[in-house]
C-alpha cells in the first residue's frame with residue numbers, strides 16, 4: 001500500500017516537472033532570431049561588404065548634400081574659362097599685334113559679335129577701348145588687357161542687383177516662379193536651386209506646375225527627393241495655376257522658407273502660353289493675402305540658342321515680369337556674350353548660370369569672375 005502511494009507521489013512529481021518544463025518552453029520569450037541581413041555598425045552609411053537591408057527605404061533615395069560652395073564655384077569658374085576663353089584669347093592676340101590699324105579694330109569688333117555680344121554693344125566697347133588706348137598712347141599688352149577687362153566689366157554691368165530674392169523678411173514663404181521654353185533647363189534649374197537652398201539650411205517646397213507632361217512632374221519630384229524636399233503635384237493636364245496655388249498654400253501651412261514653382265514652356269501657341277502663365281502669376285500668391293507679389297520670376301534661357309533665345313525671352317518678358325535670368329548650358333558654348341545681349345534687351349540681370357548637367361553645376365553670376373574667365377590664359 002505504502003509502496004503504491006510512494007509510486008503515485010513519484011509519478012505525480014515527474015508529471016508536474018514535465019508539465020512545467022513544457023509550459024516554460026512555450027511561454028518564456030526566446031531571443032529573437034538573428035536577422036539574415038545585417039547593417040554595418042558604422043554610422044557613415046557605408047554598406048560596403050554588407051548585403052543590403054531586407055527592407056531598404058525604397059521610396060526614399062539617399063539624401064544628397066551639395067558640394068561645399070567654394071569648391072563648387074572654383075570648379076565652375078574653371079569650366080566657364082574652358083568653354084569661353086577662346087573669345088578672350090582671340091581678343092588678346094589681336095590687341096598684341098604690332099600695329100593696331102583699322103582692320104585690326106574691325107576684327108576685334110567681329111570677335112565680340114561672333115561671341116553674341118550684340119552689334120551695338122560690340123561697337124560701343126571697341127570705340128571706348130580704342131579711344132583709351134589712343135589717349136594713353138600705350139601698347140603694353142598688360143595695360144591693354146587691363147583696359148579690355150574694364151570695358152568688358154562695364155558692358156556686363158556690375159551695378160545690377162543679382163541677389164536671388166528668397167527672403168521675404170516676414171513669416172510667409174518667398175515664392176519663386178521659373179519660366180522658359182521646353183528643354184531650356186527649367187526643371188533642372190529648380191532642382192539645383194533647391195539643393196543650394198537646402199545646403200544653406202533653408203526649407204523648400206517644390207510646385208510642379210508643368211502639368212502638361214507627367215514626366216516633368218516626375219523629374220521634379222526626383223530632384224526634390226534627392227535633397228529631401230517635397231513636391232506638390234496635380235493630375236496630368238490639370239490647371240497649372242491651381243497647382244501653383246496649392247503649393248504656396250501648403251508652403252504657408254508648413255512654414256517653409258521658399259516655394260519654387262516649375263512651369264511648362266510650350267511656345268507653339270503664344271496666346272495659350274500667355275494666358276496660362278499670366279494666370280499662374282496672378283493666382284500663385286493668393287494664399288499669402290492681398291498685396292503679395294511673386295518674389296522672383298526667373299527666366300531660364302539656353303545660352304546655345306543665341307538670337308533665337310532672345311526672341312523667346314522677349315515673349316516671356318511680355319507675359320510675366322521677369323526679375324532675373326538663368327543662363328543655362330554656358331558650358332556648351334563659346335558665345336558668352338549672350339549674357340550682355342539678353343541683359344540689355346530685357347533690362348534684367350543674369351543672376352545664375354548653368355555650367356553642366358550635374359546637380360551642383362549652377363553658379364551665381366559674378367561679373368568680375370565671368371570677365372576674368374573670358375580673359376584667362
Ligand SMILES: Nc1nc2c(ncn2[C@@H]2O[C@H](COP(=O)(O)OP(=O)(O)OP(=O)(O)O)[C@@H](O)[C@H]2O)c(=O)[nH]1
Nearest residue numbers: 182183184185186187188216328329354355356357
Ligand atoms: N550642359 C548642360 N546641360 C544642361 C544645363 N541645364 C540643363 N541641362 C540639360 O538640358 C536638358 C533639359 O533640361 P530640363 O530641365 O528638362 O528642361 P526643361 O526646361 O524643364 O524642359 P521641359 O520640362 O521640357 O519644359 C536636360 O538634359 C538637362 O540635363 C546646363 O547648364 N548645361
